[in-house]
Amino acid sequence: MILIHVLIMIAFIKVSLADDSVEPRIINGIPATVQETKHQVSIRIKQRDFPFGNGHICGGSLIGPNKVLTAAHCLYNNETKRYRRPNEFIVVLGTLNRFKRVNGTIVSHVSSIGYMKTFDMETMRDDIGLMFLKTGLPINKTHLTVAPIDMANTTTLNRTTCQISGWGKTEQDVLSTLLRTANVSIIGQDICSMVYGNALYKGMICAGRLAGGTDSCQGDSGGPLICNNTLVGVVSWGTGCAQPLSPGVYSDVQYYYKWIMKHNNASSNVFSMLYILIAGVLSIRTMI
Structure with missing residues (x-):
């Protein structure tokens, strides 16, 4: 009886939302606390981030010293129908207020990005992306406001x-x-x-x-x-x-875990740079 009631409600809601985008x-x-969100990053468009904080477009999670996991659609410019270049982004770590730099805030440029070639902007299928930071966490050092998850x-x-x-x-x-x-x-x-x-x-x-x-x-x-x-x-x-x-x-994340881990070391970056030189696409990479 409960299941029937749920199905009726779902049908009603789906009809009422049918025209919604x-x-x-x-x-x-x-409000978040530092202790529970050390992994959180703010992904920003560099040209728009004046004053500091205005360029925010997406979130992400630090999963390694210089590696951020995010959504593929955050890397895509829907107006130009292309992926953005890495040098169009900055990534901010270690702050709760997006307009303020505090002691421990890290502002990093992006050396390369990754996404699955099967990502579809229309269906959002395989909406998973990676960003590799130029300025990451120091190895073997504890940071007060930033930590991978x-x-x-x-x-x-x-x-x-x-x-x-x-x-x-x-x-x-x-x-x-x-x-x-x-x-x-x-x-x-x-x-x-x-x-x-x-x-x-x-x-x-x-x-x-x-x-x-x-x-x-x-x-x-x-x-x-x-x-x-x-x-x-x-x-x-x-x-x-x-x-x-x-x-x-x-x-x-567990569904894409192997793909994420496959691109978790320096060899992936070396391959990416070789691909870039051959293909002439700067430092954007399509991962498969």
């Missing part, structure tokens, strides 16, 4: 309580000045498939609250979904923000 996805969050390599149980974070749009429909966090739950693939149907591909997971009210939103894209202190998902897309029965959709 699919948005590249913190509503009803609270471990990635999940196994499936996370349904109903697990997780944390999302970002500087994205709040309930006031403006980007947040302060980094904010919120708690959401992993939603089973069966329920998520009923909501999104054929729009849900392998490598996508859902998290949120079926009642709505708490979600990631524009400006949070690429940011982390953290469960049990591990990086489980990357903010990808959703229908609106915090809508009932429209949970956020995340790229599943």
Whole structure:
């Protein structure tokens, strides 16, 4: 009886949202603390970041001394229909207020980017991307406000309580000045498939609250979904923000774990530079 009720509600909500645009996805969050978000980075367009903080477009997670995991669509310029060059970005680490540099803030240029050649901007399939920083963490030294986070390599149980974070749009429909966090739950693939149907591909997971009210939103894209202190998902897309029965959709880190780890060492960068010299595409790389 409960399942029938849920199905009826899903059908009603899907009809009412049928004309809404699919948005590249913190509503009803609270200010973050340094201790719980040392992995969080702000990805910015360098030319727009004057004054400091205005260039923010996406979030990301530090997963190595100089390696950031984000969404592929954060690397793509939808106006020009091409991937941005690495030198168009800067990445900011170690700050909660996106407009302020504090003691320990790191501002880095990007040496190269990576994405899967199967990424599709229309369907958001394989929405996973990498950025390699020119200025990363010092090796074998502890930083007070910046630290990499471990990635999940196994499936996370349904109903697990997780944390999302970002500087994205709040309930006031403006980007947040302060980094904010919120708690959401992993939603089973069966329920998520009923909501999104054929729009849900392998490598996508859902998290949120079926009642709505708490979600990631524009400006949070690429940011982390953290469960049990591990990086489980990357903010990808959703229908609106915090809508009932429209949970956020995340790229599943454990699904892409081998691909991410494959490009986790210097040899990947050397190959990339050789490819660049041959192909003449600066330092943009397509990873397969």
